[in-house]
Amino acid sequence: xxxxxxxxxxxxxxxxxxxxxxxxxxxxxxxxxxxxxxxxxxxxxxxxxxxxxxxxxxxxxxxxxxxxxxxxxxxxxxxxxxxxxxxxxxxxxxxxxxxxxxxxxxxxxxxxxxxxxxxxxxxxxxxxxxxxxxxxxxxxxxxxxxxxxxxxxxxxxxxxxxxxxxxxxxxxxxxxxxxxxxxxxxxxxxxxxxxxxxxxxxxxxxxxxxxxxxxxxxxxxxxxxxxxxxxxxxxxxxxxxxxxxxxxxxxxxxxxxxxxxxxxxxxxxxxxxxxxxxxxxxxxxxxxxxxxxxxxxxxxxxxxxxxxxxxxxxxxxxxxxxxxxxxxxxxxxxxxxxxxxxxxxxxxxxxxxxxxxxxxxxxxxxxxxxxxxxxxxxxxxxxxxxxxxxxxxxxxxxx
Amino acid sequence: xxxxxxxxxxxxxxxxxxxxxxxxxxxxxxxxxxxxxxxxxxxxxxxxxxxxxxxxxxxxxxxxxxxxxxxxxxxxxxxxxxxxxxxxxxxxxxxxxxxxxxxxxxxxxxxxxxxxxxxxxxxxxxxxxxxxxxxxxxxxxxxxxxxxxxxxxxxxxxxxxxxxxxxxxxxxxxxxxxxxxxxxxxxxxxxxxxxxxxxxxxxxxxxxxxxxxxxxxxxxxxxxxxxxxxxxxxxxx
Numbered sequence: 181x182x183x184x185x186x187x188x189x190x191x192x193x194x195x196x197x198x199x200x201x202x203x204x205x206x207x208x209x210x211x212x213x214x215x216x217x218x219x220x221x222x223x224x225x226x227x228x229x230x231x232x233x234x235x236x237x238x239x240x241x242x243x244x245x246x247x248x249x250x251x252x253x254x255x256x257x258x259x260x261x262x263x264x265x266x267x268x269x270x271x272x273x274x275x276x277x278x279x280x281x282x283x284x285x286x287x288x289x290x291x292x293x294x295x296x297x298x299x300x301x302x303x304x305x306x307x308x309x310x311x312x313x314x315x316x317x318x319x320x321x322x323x324x325x326x327x328x329x330x331x332x333x334x335x336x337x338x339x340x341x342x343x344x345x346x347x348x349x350x351x352x353x354x355x356x357x358x359x360x361x362x363x364x365x366x367x368x369x370x371x372x373x374x375x376x377x378x379x380x381x382x383x384x385x386x387x388x389x390x391x392x393x394x395x396x397x398x399x400x401x402x403x404x405x406x407x408x409x410x411x412x413x414x415x416x417x418x419x420x421x422x423x424x425x426x427x428x429x430x431x432x433x434x435x436x437x438x439x440x441x442x443x444x445x446x447x448x449x450x451x452x453x454x455x456x457x458x459x460x461x462x463x464x465x466x467x468x469x470x471x472x473x474x475x476x477x478x479x480x481x482x483x484x485x486x487x488x489x490x491x492x493x494x495x496x497x498x499x500x501x502x503x504x505x506x507x508x509x510x511x512x513x514x515x516x517x518x519x520x521x522x523x524x525x526x527x528x529x530x531x532x533x534x535x536x537x538x539x540x541x542x543x544x545x546x547x548x549x550x551x552x553x554x555x556x557x558x559x560x561x562x563x564x565x566x567x568x569x570x571x572x573x574x575x576x577x578x579x
Numbered sequence: 580x581x582x583x584x585x586x587x588x589x590x591x592x593x594x595x596x597x598x599x600x601x602x603x604x605x606x607x608x609x610x611x612x613x614x615x616x617x618x619x620x621x622x623x624x625x626x627x628x629x630x631x632x633x634x635x636x637x638x639x640x641x642x643x644x645x646x647x648x649x650x651x652x653x654x655x656x657x658x659x660x661x662x663x664x665x666x667x668x669x670x671x672x673x674x675x676x677x678x679x680x681x682x683x684x685x686x687x688x689x690x691x692x693x694x695x696x697x698x699x700x701x702x703x704x705x706x707x708x709x710x711x712x713x714x715x716x717x718x719x720x721x722x723x724x725x726x727x728x729x730x731x732x733x734x735x736x737x738x739x740x741x742x743x744x745x746x747x748x749x750x751x752x753x754x755x756x757x758x759x760x761x762x763x764x765x766x767x768x769x770x771x772x773x774x775x776x777x778x779x780x781x782x783x784x785x786x787x788x789x790x791x792x793x794x795x796x797x798x799x800x801x802x803x804x805x806x807x808x809x810x811x812x813x814x815x816x
Contacts, residue, residue, distance in 0.1 A: 382644065382671035386600055389671070389693030393606035396696040399759045399810070400610070409761070409807035416763050423693055427673065461782045462770075485675055500778075 183291060187263060190282040191244055194265035197229060197280050202269040215272060230279040231269075247281070323347035327356055334363065336370055336438070374439055381430040388423050392416065428548040431489070432535075435555045440483045442560055448487065448579060449478040452512055455491045462499050469507040478512055480579050482560040490556045493549045494519045494575055501573065509572075518576040526568035533564075553577075591617040592637040592707055597627040597653065598669065599645050603692075607640065610696040614756060616703075624648030631657060631664070637707045638665040640699070643681070644672070651684060658685040665706035669694070695764045697755045704754030718753055720815055723799050725753065734797035744769060745790045752803060752813035762809040787811060 210218065219231050247264050262281040269278045326345050334342055342363055344356035395412050398404070434440065452474055463470050480487070498508045498521040506522040531537040533554040536547040553575075557564040563578045592615055598604040599622045608618040619636075621627035624647045631639070631653065639657070643650035654666055668681045671692045678689045687706045690699060708716055708727060716727040724733045730746055731738050741749065751768060752760070765787070766780040791803055806812050 378672060378674065381673075385671040385692050386603070390600065390602045390606065392693040393603060393610070393696050396764070397606055397609055399761060400613075404759075404807070406807045409759075409810060413761050413763055413809070416761065419693070420763070420767065461785075465779055465782045465785075 186284060186291070190263040190284055191265065194244070194263065194280040194282055195267070198265060198267050198269055198278050201229070201231070201278065202271065205269075205271040210272065212272065219276075228281050230277075231271075232277045233274060320349065323349060323352040324355075327352065327359065331359070335441075336366065341367065370437075373437060374434075377430055377433045377437070381426055384426045385423060388419055388426070392419050392423075395419070425548065428552060432548065432552055432555055435486070435552070435559050438559065440486055440559065442482050444482065444484050446480050446482055446484050446487055447478070448480050448517065449474050449476055449512055451484075451488055452491055452510070452517070455488070455495055456510065459492075459495055459499065462496075463508070466499065466502065466504045466506070468499065468502050468505070471507065471509045473509075473511045473513060475513040478515075478579075480560075482562075486556045486560065490553050490577070491517075493553050494577075497549055497575070498573075515579050516576055517579055518574060520572045520574040522571060523568075523573040524571065527566065527573060529566055532566055591615050592703075593634070594618045594703065595621060595627075595630060595634075595636040595639045595664075597621045597640060597645070597650060598642040599623065600642075607696065607699065610758075611700060611703075613758070614700075624650070624653070627653050628656065631662070635662065636664045637710070638667065638703050640703075641666055641668050641686070643668055643670050643677075651681065654681070654684050654686055663710060665703075665710050667699070667702055667706065669699070695767060697751070697758060697760050697764055698768055700758070701751045701754035701768075705750070720753075720802070721800065723794070723802075725749065734794065734799045737797060739793050739797045741790065741793060744786055745793065748786055748790055749794075752811070756813055756815045759806055759810050759812050761807075762811075765811065784809075 216233070219233070223230050223232070244263070244265050247262050260283055263284050265278075265280045267278050268275045270276070323345060326347075330342050330344060342360065344360060347353050347356065395416050398412055399409065456470070456472065494517075495508075495510075498519050501523060502508055502521040508522075509518075509520040511518045511520075528537075533550045535551040554564055556562075557577060560579075565576050565578075567574050567576075594611060594616050596604045596607055596618055598607070598620075601622065604620055604622065608620070611618055619630065619634075621630050622645075624645045627641075627645070627650070641650050641653060650668070654668070657664060657666065666686045667688045667690060668686045669690050669692060670677065670681075673691045681689050687709075688702050690702065705727070708718070712727075718725040718727060722735045724736070726732070727750065732741055732746065732749065733739065748765075748769070751765075762780050762783050765783045769783060769786065787803070791801075794803070795801065802813050802815060804812050804814055
């Protein structure tokens with residue numbers, strides 16, 4: 181492109197040369213002889229512009245082209261490129277052959293120089309833009325990134341309010357304010373909800389406690405008969421069950437409201453082993469044979485208390501539904517925790533994990549044990565399944 | 580010559596019951612009245628604060644959900660004044676956070692409602708003894724000697740080997756002298772959370788039977804009686 185411009189400049193130069201030459205000659209009046217002398221003199225000195233009387237009468241039209249020939253500079257050995265203009269000019273009324281050449285070999289270097297400089301400038305500008313852009317991105321978006329970080333670290337459970345960094349940018353400031361309001365509202369709603377579930381449970385436990393304690397005192401009466409004692413015992417057991425149900429409902433509500441953190445690293449095998457140890461005499465009481473296959477160093481992420489509850493509920497459930505002299509098989513391997521107990525009829529899977537569904541005549545549980553197991557599993561991204569195989573009830577949890 | 584320990588034991592233990600539920604407070608007081616415990620009441624935060632400022636108690640039962648203030652502040656004040664009163668938090672709240680918090684601030688124990696009065700009494704007994712006899716905590720009943728620190732039991736100066744559960748049962752009975760304790764109550768004590776999840780409380784019978792056998796074989800008097808068929812009572816005159 182530069183070459184085009186350059187070439188047209190040269191052509192323009194040539195044609196201006198032709199015109200001005202023509203005009204100058206008009207101003208000077210020379211005789212024909214003088215003219216010829218001057219012209220041949222001129223041609224000798226300045227071969228670049230060649231003027232000759234056009235004897236052929238061709239009256240050439242203008243022609244412009246490029247030619248290659250020896251350089252005008254005598255030192256250069258190589259050929260150069262020239263831009264040539266051949267035209268007819270009138271001098272003293274006679275058409276003269278006019279040829280003008282212009283060396284545009286120099287243009288190559290000029291073009292290169294121009295190109296280099298241009299690229300250099302463009303490069304510098306681009307680099308500068310890139311650096312400026314990066315800097316701007318860092319500083320302008322810093323408050324945004326800050327806000328993002330704070331949001332990522334926010335945990336509704338810990339209920340710490342978020343403090344956003346003050347920023348000059350109006351938009352980010354507005355964003356921070358809106359977020360703060362939103363979060364404050366959420367925290368307070370969450371707190372109210374949490375308090376409600378806890379207070380409800382608290383309220384229920386108080387009359388239960390009163391009843392339980394009155395029974396304790398009743399048992400101390402001097403004139404108590406054995407029959408009355410037994411009635412009191414039955415009442416005590418029912419009260420304990422009510423209390424248990426209340427606590428379990430509260431637990432379920434809390435799990436569903438995600439009021440438990442799931443961030444601990446738990447040694448599942450250790451928890452399992454200690455649960456089994458704690459329940460030892462319950463196994464013995466029913467003469468239940470316990471087979472265990474527990475892999476070592478099984479760690480999972482989750483909530484420790486909930487995991488303990490899950491393990492205990494599964495084990496207690498097994499104990500409760502195993503007949504005397506039955507057996508229970510506990511396995512922990514390949515990320516599967518399984519409790520199998522000897523049994524007779526397949527349990528209804530549909531009803532199994534629902535709350536308060538009556539599956540057997542055994543009413544000692546609160547009816548919520550399996551529902552709790554299911555909720556705990558869900559909250560820790562585990563899955564729990566039931567199957568009946570070879571006369572075994574098998575509950576398995578994929579941890 | 581009367582041993583100093585026996586004299587100490589006969590003194591009345593002062594208990595402050597900080598509880599806004601009147602029926603509960605009364606029940607506790609009634610149960611404790613039989614055995615050398617003198618009970619005082621406070622049903623509001625302010626009442627409680629006034630009482631602890633003026634008096635010292637052997638043990639304070641603290642309900643943290645009081646109508647006009649958080650009971651934990653009472654606990655904080657007790658600790659600030661460096662008072663040696665034992666504190667048992669009694670609360671319907673059973674969240675792990677509340678327990679950890681309460682014990683962290685300085686409570687000696689934490690009991691969740693509903694609890695059996697015998698459970699409460701056993702804990703009061705333990706705490707008072709621990710506070711008063713921190714160096715040599717030995718309970719004597721004639722030929723029977725229970726070292727609460729070393730967790731050993733001897734009859735006629737001969738140590739007998741009890742399992743952890745049997746020792747625990749023994750201390751539980753000693754803390755509830757002359758009180759009728761039902762089988763289900765014992766089951767709840769021995770199994771903690773799981774007792775009422777299982778119907779069969781026969782394991783209680785097994786433990787008590789073993790305890791009795793070991794004591795009697797060593798020559799101990801028959802203090803532990805079976806009452807009403809399935810209940811128990813530790814008699815001491």
